[in-house]
Amino acid sequence: xxxxSQHPSRVICKSxxxxxxxxxxxxxxxxxxxxxxxxxxxxxxxxxxxxxxxKATYEQGVEKDKFLINxxxxxxxxxxxxxxxxxxxxxxxxxxxGGGTGTTGELFFGEGSRLTVL
Amino acid sequence: AQSVTQLDSQVPVFEEAxxxxxxxxxxxxxxxxxxxxxxxNQGLQLLLKYLSGSTLVKSINGFEAEFNKSQTSFHLRxxxxxxxxxxxxxxxxxLSLSFGxxxxxxxxxGTRLAxxx
Numbered sequence: 336x337x338x339x340s341q342h343p344s345r346v347i348c349k350s351x352x353x354x355x356x357x358x359x360x361x362x363x364x365x366x367x368x369x370x371x372x373x374x375x376x377x378x379x380x381x382x383x384x385x386x387x388x389x390k391a392t393y394e395q396g397v398e399k400d401k402f403l404i405n406x407x408x409x410x411x412x413x414x415x416x417x418x419x420x421x422x423x424x425x426x427x428x429x430x431x432x433g434g435g436t437g438t439t440g441e442l443f444f445g446e447g448s449r450l451t452v453l
Numbered sequence: 454a455q456s457v458t459q460l461d462s463q464v465p466v467f468e469e470a471x472x473x474x475x476x477x478x479x480x481x482x483x484x485x486x487x488x489x490x491x492x493x494n495q496g497l498q499l500l501l502k503y504l505s506g507s508t509l510v511k512s513i514n515g516f517e518a519e520f521n522k523s524q525t526s527f528h529l530r531x532x533x534x535x536x537x538x539x540x541x542x543x544x545x546x547x548l549s550l551s552f553g554x555x556x557x558x559x560x561x562x563g564t565r566l567a568x569x570x
Contacts, residue, residue, distance in 0.1 A: 341496070369557070378543060378560045379497075428496050430558075442558065444489075444496035 338362055339431050341445035348419055349453055356414045356448045358429030364409035365431035369442070370402075373426040385412045419452045426450075455480040455546050457561035465567045468536055474529040474564045476518075476544030486527040487545040487558065488518055497543065503527065514538075539568045 338361040348354050358368055366387045371379040383404050384392040391404035401423075403415040412431075416423050428447045460475040478484065485504050489497040501512040508520040518529045527544060544561040 339496075344494075376563075378562045379558075381557055381559075384557070430497075441499060441502075444498070446496045447494070449494070 339365075339429065339443045339445040341427075341429055341448050343448060344446060345449045345451075347451045347453065350420055351418055353415055353417045354419055354450060356416075356427055356429075356450070358412045358414070358431070358445050360410045360431045360443070363431075365412075366409060367432045368406060368412040369430045369432075370404060370412075370414050371428045371430065373428060373447070375426075379428060382414075416450065419450070421452045424450055424452045455484060455548070455559050457544050457546050457559055459544050459561035459564050461564050462562065463565045463567065465569060466534055467569050469533045471532050472530065472534050472538075472566065474542050474544075474566065476527045476529065476561060478525050478527065478544075478546045480525075480546065480548075482548065484546045484548060486518075486520060487547070488512075488516070488527070488529050489543045489545060489560075491541040491543065491563075493540075500529070500542070534566070534568045536568050536570060539566060541565050 340359045340361055342357045346354055368385040370382045372382050373379045381394050382397045385404045385406040387406045387409050393399050406412040426447050426449050428444055430442045430444045432442055456479045458477045466472045487502045488500040490500045491497050500516055501510045501518055503510050503520045511517040516531045518527050520527050541563045543563045545558045547558050
């Protein structure tokens with residue numbers, strides 16, 4: 336099946352620094368990717384929808400300037416957590432929509448990236 | 454707006470016993486329904502999905518779920534679980550194609566299935 340890869344899988348950074356997480360679709364082109372955030376023992380919360388070649392669409396309550404999303408190619412989307420703080424520590428998961436009829440293409444999820452801000 | 458309720462946060466069960474993980478959804482329009490499984494420190498894997506047609510859908514590893522429109526439910530079942538089934542299971546919903554398509558997934562809170570020997 337289709338593969339979505341995230342990098343890094345784990346990252347520890349100091350408060351105030353910025354961290355970039357990459358999401359790649361390895362064997363298919365993804366015009367749309369989604370970024371989720373998962374708190375410990377909780378469900379996934381959609382943060383934003385990333386569209387190739389255009390600005391991301393953010394969910395209500397998600398700070399655009401805090402979580403910068405870039406989808407420069409059909410196989411790569413990046414999430415940059417700017418000026419990270421301990422409360423930004425979380426598990427970030429991306430997903431990409433594979434091919435398929437209309438918009439019913441299956442969503443494939445990356446392995447997730449665990450961010451710890453000290 | 455759509456919402457998903459997973460009634461059990463944890464389900465402990467012995468190996469080879471049957472299990473049911475409950476999922477109810479709320480939506481004023483037709484939706485697609487999904488079950489995803491998440492193993493520790495990993496992303497999500499699609500277990501099965503209901504888009505249309507037969508209301509009973511099955512996965513390759515023995516799980517099945519039945520879409521019940523009148524009860525707005527999509528419970529996940531397996532007649533005999535294995536230790537390796539221990540994981541977090543998420544029920545999710547998205548709008549059907551005629552209402553904007555399969556764009557956003559709204560997840561339930563998750564159910565942790567713990568299979569004991």
